[in-house]
Amino acid sequence: xxxxxxxxxxxxxxxxxxxxxxxxxxxxxxxxxxxxxxxxxxxxxxxxxxxxxxxxxxxxxxxxxxxxxxxxxxxxxxxxxxxxxxxxxxxxxxxxxxxxxxxxxxxxxxxxxxxxxxxxxxxxxxxxxxxxxxxxxxxxxxxxxxxxxxxxxxxxxxxxxxxxxxxxxxxxxxxxxxxxxxxxxxxxxxxxxxxxxxxxxxxxxxxxxxxxxxxxxxxxxxxxxxxxxxxxxxxxxxxxxxxxxxxxxxxxxxxxxxxxxx
Amino acid sequence: xxxxxxxxxxxxxxxxxxxxxxxxxxxxxxxxxxxxxxxxxxxxxxxxxxxxxxxxxxxxxxxxxxxxxxxxxxxxxxxxxxxxxxxxxxxxxxxxxxxxxxxxxxxxxxxxxxxxxxxxxxxxxxxxxxxxxxxxxxxxxxxxxxxxxxxxxxxxxxxxxxxxxxxxxxxxxxxxxxxxxxxxxxxxxxxxxxxxxxxxxxxxxxxxxxxxxxxxxxxxxxxxxxxxxxxxxxxxxxxxxxxxxxxxxxxxxxxxxxxxxxxxxxxxxxxxxxxxxxxxxxxxxxxxxxxxxxxxxxxxxxxxxxxxxxxxxxxxxxxxxxxxxxxxxxxxxxxxxxxxxxxxxxxxxxxxxx
Numbered sequence: 001x002x003x004x005x006x007x008x009x010x011x012x013x014x015x016x017x018x019x020x021x022x023x024x025x026x027x028x029x030x031x032x033x034x035x036x037x038x039x040x041x042x043x044x045x046x047x048x049x050x051x052x053x054x055x056x057x058x059x060x061x062x063x064x065x066x067x068x069x070x071x072x073x074x075x076x077x078x079x080x081x082x083x084x085x086x087x088x089x090x091x092x093x094x095x096x097x098x099x100x101x102x103x104x105x106x107x108x109x110x111x112x113x114x115x116x117x118x119x120x121x122x123x124x125x126x127x128x129x130x131x132x133x134x135x136x137x138x139x140x141x142x143x144x145x146x147x148x149x150x151x152x153x154x155x156x157x158x159x160x161x162x163x164x165x166x167x168x169x170x171x172x173x174x175x176x177x178x179x180x181x182x183x184x185x186x187x188x189x190x191x192x193x194x195x196x197x198x199x200x201x202x203x204x205x206x207x208x209x210x211x212x213x214x215x216x217x218x219x220x221x222x223x224x225x226x227x228x229x230x231x232x233x234x235x236x237x238x239x240x241x242x243x244x245x246x247x248x249x250x251x252x253x254x255x256x257x258x259x260x261x262x
Numbered sequence: 263x264x265x266x267x268x269x270x271x272x273x274x275x276x277x278x279x280x281x282x283x284x285x286x287x288x289x290x291x292x293x294x295x296x297x298x299x300x301x302x303x304x305x306x307x308x309x310x311x312x313x314x315x316x317x318x319x320x321x322x323x324x325x326x327x328x329x330x331x332x333x334x335x336x337x338x339x340x341x342x343x344x345x346x347x348x349x350x351x352x353x354x355x356x357x358x359x360x361x362x363x364x365x366x367x368x369x370x371x372x373x374x375x376x377x378x379x380x381x382x383x384x385x386x387x388x389x390x391x392x393x394x395x396x397x398x399x400x401x402x403x404x405x406x407x408x409x410x411x412x413x414x415x416x417x418x419x420x421x422x423x424x425x426x427x428x429x430x431x432x433x434x435x436x437x438x439x440x441x442x443x444x445x446x447x448x449x450x451x452x453x454x455x456x457x458x459x460x461x462x463x464x465x466x467x468x469x470x471x472x473x474x475x476x477x478x479x480x481x482x483x484x485x486x487x488x489x490x491x492x493x494x495x496x497x498x499x500x501x502x503x504x505x506x507x508x509x510x511x512x513x514x515x516x517x518x519x520x521x522x523x524x525x526x527x528x529x530x531x532x533x534x535x536x537x538x539x540x541x542x543x544x545x546x547x548x549x550x551x552x553x554x555x556x557x558x559x560x561x562x563x564x565x566x567x568x569x570x571x572x573x574x575x576x577x578x579x580x581x582x583x584x585x586x587x588x589x590x591x592x593x594x595x596x597x598x599x600x601x602x603x604x605x606x607x608x609x610x611x612x613x614x615x616x
Contacts, residue, residue: 158345164314165347167334169361170412183351 023238030231042232051218052233059207059215060244062131063200066138067193067248070146073139075189078150079181082159096147099140104205111137112209130210137206142196149195153188154181194245201241263326265290265448266311266416271320273306273472280306282472284320291446293439297459298469299495304452305420307469311450312418313337324415340409344421346401348393354404355380355389361412379407382441399430406438410445417442417449423458435462456496460484468492489614493539500540500582504612506530512607514538517578521555524607528614539611542572542585547595550604557582558602564594575601 033041046052081092099107115123115133123129159181166176182189207214219237223230264287271284281303288294296304309315311322313334322330329337340361348357358379362372380386383403393401402422409417419438423431439462442449453459459466460480468475468483468491476483476492487493490501504514504521509530512523516538523538530536550556562581563574566588573584573595584603595601 157350158347161343161345161347162349164312164334165341165343165349165408166360167314168312168339168341168418169408170335170338170364171360172335175364180349180351184349 023235026231027235030228030235033228042228043236046222046229046232046236052236055213055215055218056237056240058213059201062135062138062214063197063244066135066142066200067196069135070139070142070192070196071150071189074143074146074150074192075182075185076177078147078154079159079177082151082154083163093147093151096143100144104141104203105209107140108137108206108209124210130212134206134210134212134214137210138196138200138203141203141206142192142199145195145199146192149188149192150185151188153185157181157184190249193248197244197248198241201237201244264288265292265325266450267321267323268307268311269321269323271307271310271322272318273303273310273315274318280472281310281317284474286467286474286477288448288450290448293442293449293451293462293464295451295453295459295463295466296469297453297456297466297495298475299454302469303472304454304467304469308418308420308450308452311416312339312341338412338415340412340414340417342402342405342409342417342419342422344424346393346398346405346425348401348405348408350393353390353392354385354396357393357404358407358411360408365412375411379411382410383407383437398426399434402426402434403437406441410441410447415448417447419449419451421452421454423453423455431458438462460496468495470495485611487539487611487613490537490539493611493613498542498583498585500542500545502538502540502580502582504536504538504610506532506534506536508532514610516557517580519557519577521557521610522607523610523612525610525612527612530612537613539613540582540605540609542583544605544609545582545584545603546605547573547584547586547601547603549602554604554606555610556602556604558600561595561597561599561601564597566594571595573601575603 030042031038031040033039033045077092081089111133112124113119115121115129117125123133162180162184163176166180171180202216202219203214204216204220206212208217208220215237219230219233222233266286266288268284268286271281272279273281280301284303284307286294296307298304306315310317313329313332313336317330320330321328324337349360352360355376359372359376362375367375376389377386380389383406385400385403385407388396388400388404393404396404402425405422422438423435426434435458438451451459451462460483463480465477466480466483467477470491476488478486483492483496487496493499494501502516504516504523506527507513507515507520509527509532512525512527514521514523514536527536557575557577559575559577559582561573562576565572565574569588570585571588571594573586575582575584582603
């Protein structure tokens with residue numbers, strides 16, 4: 001019994017150390033900008049930079065839009081596959097896994113070729129079009145995670161019977177999706193949203209090749225040209241990302257649909 | 263004109279027909295039960311009435327309107343599911359008010375109706391609870407209230423009591439029947455439990471292998487089954503092979519012993535072998551009078567079931583089971599002892615040969 005407890009504690013300490021040690025080391029290094037003493041100079045420099053604020057804001061907004069579009073694409077698809085097309089589940093799962101198999105650089109060159117300025121739909125010709133293209137690219141990158149989270153959540157509820165119960169009460173497909181299905185798979189949507197957010201905030205390849213002012217390319221630029229600021233930036237980005245995830249959690253848990261109250 | 267009419271209904275999944283040539287008329291306010299074993303097509307038929315399945319052929323009319331291809335949310339039906347199917351994210355009150363909310367009824371009317379429904383199911387104190395905080399019986403009551411709240415044309419119940427324990431099942435079936443009588447709502451009930459079917463229904467539709475075997479009142483189904491399937495599915499039953507001796511007088515040979523039936527022999531001729539049904543509770547121990555049949559045999563088994571003592575009597579090749587009330591006497595019949603049993607001529611029921 002005692003040895004079991006010791007092993008459990010040892011495993012936990014090892015796990016925590018594995019994740020915290022690099023963070024602590026990075027944090028410690030970020031404080032060494034002033035020679036001979038610890039200071040927050042690197043943080044001051046980073047936070048004073050307009051590029052940092054703009055790129056982080058850009059990526060945050062893009063992440064939220066990506067999550068919304070991803071949910072709107074994935075939830076009805078996964079719901080419909082589960083309800084009416086269970087035989088297609090394998091095919092849909094395969095399609096959602098493709099972004100893990102096809103390298104991001106291949107995908108983005110494909111996008112540029114398809115939506116370049118000389119194509120029928122020249123999305124890269126305008127700033128807004130390129131932003132939209134980047135967002136759709138991120139929806140694709142987040143697809144494996146969002147689909148799996150939503151699909152697992154859908155499997156945990158009796159989708160067919162709940163749908164039929166709502167239909168027998170006169171509800172149409174949108175009422176069923178937004179008032180019955182979505183609230184009951186909120187945990188799955190939230191975990192998909194966290195993963196999507198984390199992917200979008202740090203993504204470099206898509207943003208760089210589409211020439212968008214995102215946080216990933218900014219991180220890379222600072223990392224290549226400065227010493228202490230990248231460490232400070234990594235810690236700030238880490239904290240801000242977790243804060244945003246906390247906000248998503250808070251917002252997601254707090255959502256109540258008006259129909260919940262008679 | 264009947265309130266609900268199912269005409270020539272057929273449903274196939276691939277090459278397999280799960281419902282065949284189904285014709286039924288249900289009057290307004292009637293309580294009709296679909297009874298049959300698993301896979302007999304009763305739930306599929308109910309789902310076609312609800313609109314969750316489309317018939318391969320045939321027509322469904324509700325109150326004169328052809329609803330065969332109408333979407334479920336346009337049919338004004340209320341449905342209660344075996345698994346309750348309450349919306350987990352909503353309170354009891356919100357669940358009950360869901361249909362009214364979807365129909366955009368005014369808030370005051372909605373609240374009044376929800377309160378009325380909560381009072382009807384005797385759970386007003388649970389209005390703000392969530393489904394996971396309720397017992398199975400409470401959840402099914404809420405499900406019933408939700409189905410009835412929008413005042414549907416027809417109430418459909420798909421094995422609503424199957425997931426409940428025995429005591430709750432009995433009390434809830436009485437409540438459902440009382441509510442149905444009070445509201446006068448046309449109701450279709452699906453079950454594989456013959457006791458539920460007989461105790462609740464105005465009429466019972468016995469189904470087997472996708473087709474109707476018999477439609478009748480509970481008394482007709484129990485006392486005058488038309489087929490071996492109906493007879494054996496509804497209640498415990500002795501099935502005997504009777505060789506017709508004289509069709510006009512109803513004389514029959516059962517395992518070398520003579521008996522007479524007062525019922526029609528379905529056109530059988532002398533020498534034909536016809537399956538005959540005999541309810542255990544129709545048999546009495548002892549020699550019967552001139553107007554009763556008497557058979558002799560030996561006691562093969564005795565089972566003490568509490569209120570009833572079940573005795574199995576071996577005739578020759580066949581055996582019959584007799585149910586007698588437990589009178590409190592300590593002495594049970596001895597195994598191997600000779601015994602005579604008697605039954606009325608009307609109790610021997612000839613069945614269709616198939």
